[in-house]
Amino acid sequence: MPNNFTLEDLKQKLHDGQHKLTPRRQLVLQIILDRPGEHLSAEDVHYILREQKSEIGLATVYRSLELLSELGILQKIEFGDGCSRYELNATDPSTHHHHHLICVKCGKVTEFDKDLLEDLEAHIEKKSGFHILDHQVKFFGLCKECRE
């Protein structure tokens, strides 16, 4: 399992904000954990949960995803397809900051880890005085399959 936080960490984080680690929230998180690299939307998560007979309201899915994002467990991302998607917000620097490759033909979203943006970020900080905390990088183009 590619998560780099413990259940205890999570409980602590929730507790600090006067929240609880409820069964529903664990279910929602587990769906994301089980599908690395999948960028699920709230409706996706809801659908998967219903499929596995876990009855849970769509509003609760939204609220759980929102909460987990606020805690930094998940990362909310937008691919311009009209809905928010979520992925695990890895805190390990080696996996953090991966880039998304979005195929404009088939719509497939793949990931690419290597982060070569440091130079650019340093340059920007120096020139503009803007202190960068995070970034989102999306590349649009044609995936290997669609090129052929």
Next chain:
Amino acid sequence: MPNNFTLEDLKQKLHDGQHKLTPRRQLVLQIILDRPGEHLSAEDVHYILREQKSEIGLATVYRSLELLSELGILQKIEFGDGCSRYELNATDPSTHHHHHLICVKCGKVTEFDKDLLEDLEAHIEKKSGFHILDHQVKFFGLCKECRE
């Protein structure tokens, strides 16, 4: 005026797709042209037009912005604030591909032109076989004013 296409180009592009360069479409485009670096939403454009006594339906604004984006005149961008925004899609390589610096405190969006992503793109193409056509880069952080 920072546009690098002529009215004739635009007319031709529209004509190729069996569309017309109507007065309304010109109005919408002009609003964007007059405000470089402003990232206006459809409602922003609609509001500005009403202010200057140009009566035009909101749906028409949406349709015009959509059409101009399809033609590559405008670029549709998402800053995660719940609505699509539009900017001029400069075709001049020296101004193309500017990055957005989004302040997480005051919400201000500024631009930064320098494009140092070439190395990264070359690396990705080589490693993944993904052919990159365009990219979107957003940096989140604190602007100069909010740091103080």
Next chain:
DNA sequence: TTTTCTGCAAACGATTTGCATACAC
């Protein structure tokens, strides 16, 4: 008990669409 959590339905806000009319070639 007091607080948080959940489900449901209603509300919401950005965007799209159906349709009748107006315009352009």
Next chain:
DNA sequence: GTGTATGCAAATCGTTTGCAGAAAA
């Protein structure tokens, strides 16, 4: 005259919220 554009209102769709009951501390 034929096809495209437009305005308006209604519909749509993802998301949020109000509220009442359920669960947890």
